[in-house]
Amino acid sequence: MSTLLQQLANGVVQGALIALIALGYTMVYGIIQLINFAHGEVFMVGAYGGLATYTWLVPEAVKDVWYVSLPLVLLGGVAISVVVALLMERFAYRPLRNAPRLAPLITALGVSVFLQEFVRNFYPNATAALPFPGAFVQGQLSLGPIKISWTGVLLIFVSIILSLLLQTYINRSRMGRAMRATAQDPDTAKLMGVNPDRVIVLTFVLGAALAGVAGVLFGTYYTNINTDMGFQTGIFAFTAAVLGGVGSIRGAVVGAFIIGLVKTLAGQYMPGGTSYDYVWIFVVLILVLVFRPQGLFGEPERVRA
Amino acid sequence: MSKIANTVKPFARPLAVVGGVLLIVAALLPWVTFSLNSGNYPDRATLQYFDAPFGVTGFRWHILLLGVLVLIATFAPIPNKGRVIRSLGWGGLAVALINSVFIVAEGGGLGAITAADGSSAFGGVVGVVAGIAVILAGTGLGIEPPTKWKLTLSTPLAYLVLLVTFAAVLVAVSATLTAGGQGGPANPYAGGLFLSFLGFAAGLLTALNGVGLVGWISELSEKHRIFSVVVLLACALLLPFTGAGSEYWMTVAANIGIYAATAIGLNIVVGLAGLLDLGYVAFMGIGAVVAANLSGAAASKIGLDLPFPVAAVIAAIIAGIFGAIVGSPTLRVRGDYLAIVTLAFGEIFTRSAQNNIGGLTNGANAIPGVPPLDLFGKEFNQSLSIGSVQLPAGVLYYVLIVLLVAGVMAIFANLKFSRIGRAWIAIREDEDAARAMGIKTGKAKILAFLVGATLAGLAGAVFAHKNGTVSYESFKFLESVTLLAAVILGGMGSIPGAVLGASLLFVLPEKLREFSDYRLMIFGLALVLIMRFRPQGLVPDRHRRAELADEDVGGVPVDEVHEHDTKGAKA
Numbered sequence: 001m002s003t004l005l006q007q008l009a010n011g012v013v014q015g016a017l018i019a020l021i022a023l024g025y026t027m028v029y030g031i032i033q034l035i036n037f038a039h040g041e042v043f044m045v046g047a048y049g050g051l052a053t054y055t056w057l058v059p060e061a062v063k064d065v066w067y068v069s070l071p072l073v074l075l076g077g078v079a080i081s082v083v084v085a086l087l088m089e090r091f092a093y094r095p096l097r098n099a100p101r102l103a104p105l106i107t108a109l110g111v112s113v114f115l116q117e118f119v120r121n122f123y124p125n126a127t128a129a130l131p132f133p134g135a136f137v138q139g140q141l142s143l144g145p146i147k148i149s150w151t152g153v154l155l156i157f158v159s160i161i162l163s164l165l166l167q168t169y170i171n172r173s174r175m176g177r178a179m180r181a182t183a184q185d186p187d188t189a190k191l192m193g194v195n196p197d198r199v200i201v202l203t204f205v206l207g208a209a210l211a212g213v214a215g216v217l218f219g220t221y222y223t224n225i226n227t228d229m230g231f232q233t234g235i236f237a238f239t240a241a242v243l244g245g246v247g248s249i250r251g252a253v254v255g256a257f258i259i260g261l262v263k264t265l266a267g268q269y270m271p272g273g274t275s276y277d278y279v280w281i282f283v284v285l286i287l288v289l290v291f292r293p294q295g296l297f298g299e300p301e302r303v304r305a
Numbered sequence: 306m307s308k309i310a311n312t313v314k315p316f317a318r319p320l321a322v323v324g325g326v327l328l329i330v331a332a333l334l335p336w337v338t339f340s341l342n343s344g345n346y347p348d349r350a351t352l353q354y355f356d357a358p359f360g361v362t363g364f365r366w367h368i369l370l371l372g373v374l375v376l377i378a379t380f381a382p383i384p385n386k387g388r389v390i391r392s393l394g395w396g397g398l399a400v401a402l403i404n405s406v407f408i409v410a411e412g413g414g415l416g417a418i419t420a421a422d423g424s425s426a427f428g429g430v431v432g433v434v435a436g437i438a439v440i441l442a443g444t445g446l447g448i449e450p451p452t453k454w455k456l457t458l459s460t461p462l463a464y465l466v467l468l469v470t471f472a473a474v475l476v477a478v479s480a481t482l483t484a485g486g487q488g489g490p491a492n493p494y495a496g497g498l499f500l501s502f503l504g505f506a507a508g509l510l511t512a513l514n515g516v517g518l519v520g521w522i523s524e525l526s527e528k529h530r531i532f533s534v535v536v537l538l539a540c541a542l543l544l545p546f547t548g549a550g551s552e553y554w555m556t557v558a559a560n561i562g563i564y565a566a567t568a569i570g571l572n573i574v575v576g577l578a579g580l581l582d583l584g585y586v587a588f589m590g591i592g593a594v595v596a597a598n599l600s601g602a603a604a605s606k607i608g609l610d611l612p613f614p615v616a617a618v619i620a621a622i623i624a625g626i627f628g629a630i631v632g633s634p635t636l637r638v639r640g641d642y643l644a645i646v647t648l649a650f651g652e653i654f655t656r657s658a659q660n661n662i663g664g665l666t667n668g669a670n671a672i673p674g675v676p677p678l679d680l681f682g683k684e685f686n687q688s689l690s691i692g693s694v695q696l697p698a699g700v701l702y703y704v705l706i707v708l709l710v711a712g713v714m715a716i717f718a719n720l721k722f723s724r725i726g727r728a729w730i731a732i733r734e735d736e737d738a739a740r741a742m743g744i745k746t747g748k749a750k751i752l753a754f755l756v757g758a759t760l761a762g763l764a765g766a767v768f769a770h771k772n773g774t775v776s777y778e779s780f781k782f783l784e785s786v787t788l789l790a791a792v793i794l795g796g797m798g799s800i801p802g803a804v805l806g807a808s809l810l811f812v813l814p815e816k817l818r819e820f821s822d823y824r825l826m827i828f829g830l831a832l833v834l835i836m837r838f839r840p841q842g843l844v845p846d847r848h849r850r851a852e853l854a855d856e857d858v859g860g861v862p863v864d865e866v867h868e869h870d871t872k873g874a875k876a
Binding site for chain 2: 102114121275276289
């Protein structure tokens with residue numbers, strides 16, 4: 001029983017991480033119907049940006065003072081992620097706005113491979129996994145038999161707060177309304193005075209900022225990062241977005257927690273253990289796509305694939 | 306571009322002459338100073354750049370040839386002068402630029418291409434300037450679509466022309482394959498010399514295309530299709546007798562062949578039916594694993610040792626069954642979602658193989674010791690002698706793979722123009738309309754997956770025997786992307802395109818060994834650039850060309866769409 005509870009807790013932490021990334025996928029897909037394969041790489045770049053900030057920019061004196069260093073590291077990670085996403089949108093995706101659907105998808109694959117290899121080649125010593133500073137309160141929170149490290153608690157907390165903020169922003173603000181309008185019908189939105197370029201850029205920026213936060217928190221939680229982390233976690237996040245219904249913020253978050261739980265529980269209880277947890281996630285993905293392609297919270301007509 | 310063209314127009318001819326002369330001058334100048342940061346002339350005397358500092362060989366001979374051709378093209382009464390001259394200019398620029406970059410990178414900094422020690426090694430600089438001048442001159446002379454020849458030949462004469470052409474192709478392929486020699490630390494300039502040769506060849510080829518020769522020949526070979534196919538096959542089988550007939554080149558050629566066959570299979574799924582498959586290489590992996598297990602590999606738990614044809618057929622069938630299974634979600638899932646399903650399947654295969662599922666794949670240790678092929682009492686990894694000619698080891702594999710590629714091509718060509726092929730193309734264009742026209746779309750799509758997977762399984766079986774080991778590492782997601790890139794680079798739905806794309810993507814890493822760290826980075830960048838600047842690929846399929854062209858085709862016949870395009874752009 002205590003194993004089950006512990007695995008459930010681990011699953012929730014994983015889910016919180018995946019949710020932050022899944023939001024980026026779901027927003028971009030909702031607006032321009034592009035599976036942004038490179039979004040996982042934006043997350044990875046954020047982690048490396050955070051590490052670089054910690055290594056070279058955070059003064060030696062405050063490195064151990066988490067309430068100073070962690071915000072700085074988060075800021076650095078988010079900045080790098082956002083810059084990369086902006087460059088990507090401007091130079092890779094925007095020229096292909098009206099191209100056949102295959103073209104941007106393949107471009108996204110290319111960007112993903114490029115970013116991964118770029119970091120691996122040019123970040124010092126990035127050919128192997130790099131240690132990430134545990135820039136937060138050390139130790140664990142004990143709730144009866146369950147133990148969660150404080151970084152895990154932070155991850156859950158940040159993830160939920162940010163998703164709620166995002167949800168509010170999209171539902172209440174002027175730009176949020178423009179985003180929803182563009183997602184529904186880009187041409188009509190344009191006629192109503194929405195600038196689609198601005199909306200798309202904003203979507204990429206919001207997604208990248210969340211991915212940057214996720215990258216830094218991933219680093220503090222696992223205490224090491226590598227260049228492959230983006231692809232794998234990105235696929236999990238995409239699965240979560242599909243599971244929840246692409247385009248739906250609430251769906252992405254719920255989907256992410258389900259995926260996190262599937263991963264940890266399958267690793268514990270399914271035959272093959274943790275070496276097959278990956279496989280079970282894909283099985284879930286395939287089953288969802290086949291039996292409920294609109295996802296848990298998606299509306300059937302939203303699926304325009 | 307047209308602004309530049311108008312500015313240059315009045316001096317286009319003199320500029321072409323100047324450019325041509327400069328190219329010749331560049332060929333005669335030395336290209337490297339003798340004292341370099343990393344050693345003097347005698348220490349690096351093995352490099353081609355130093356073999357004959359004043360002799361015109363290798364790439365300098367190519368530059369000289371291009372210069373002379375520019376001069377001839379300027380004064381001779383040929384059609385489409387501008388396009389021809391511009392193509393030659395691109396060739397010259399590519400050769401000069403690539404060699405200069407390599408000399409600078411490997412030969413000790415910018416000093417290597419200047420007059421650092423008194424020997425004025427300005428060859429590279431002059432070559433680049435000349436190339437740019439010629440391109441400008443060509444643009445100024447006006448770019449027209451490639452000329453169409455009206456000339457028709459009697460059958461024997463046509464046969465003769467085709468025979469000569471294909472012989473030339475054979476020589477060119479052999480020269481391209483061996484250009485620059487074997488890559489690696491012992492030969493750091495291999496990649497540079499290879500790329501430089503590629504630039505030269507592409508420049509010449511696009512110039513010939515501009516004159517209309519390429520179009521005419523391909524029309525001629527369409528007309529005499531059977532003869533062309535036979536001669537081409539014969540040419541492919543004659544490759545071991547040319548300069549490429551060593552064990553190393555035969556291995557490289559055989560590997561290219563395996564990937565080319567797989568790429569053609571993928572072309573059925575992606576190019577014809579328009580179903581994006583991101584896990585295609587998994588089918589090849591399944592074929593390889595099945596064949597390895599059935600052929601008495603040391604690690605096989607099954608303990609069977611079936612003859613190759615039986616094992617290969619079983620491998621293909623099992624891969625095909627998996628293809629149909631993976632294809633079945635197509636009944637409900639479309640577009641990007643389907644791509645994700647295939648990606649998920651590919652990842653499931655990789656993960657399972659890595660964890661040695663069912664004891665079949667031997668996990669991270671790979672399956673070693675798959676026995677070499679043994680047909681007609683001949684071990685395929687032995688050398689072969691025909692009469693007095695001794696052929697290197699690996700030739701038999703090469704022959705087998707040429708036949709495999711030929712077979713796959715035949716299947717592709719026949720499917721494409723059959724009822725099911727037309728159904729696939731209809732589905733690709735508009736699935737709902739296709740269904741309204743009475744096509745059973747579900748059946749057709751599953752069939753596309755099944756056929757593609759079967760071919761991949763067959764290729765995988767050959768791969769297992771040829772390489773002797775089967776590791777999940779060879780069938781990862783990146784390999785699927787590489788195959789997809791080969792199909793796209795060549796041009797979706799086009800057979801020569803798939804072969805060309807596979808050749809380029811698998812020869813370049815072989816040649817550019819010293820850049821292996823940056824290989825994938827360049828590859829990713831290349832994908833982005835292709836999609837941006839030439840989404841229809843190098844050898845576009847005719848129907849596809851119309852589709853990817855701009856919305857407004859403006860009544861131009863399908864064949865001519867995009868002929869206006871920048872043919873000069875280099876690979």
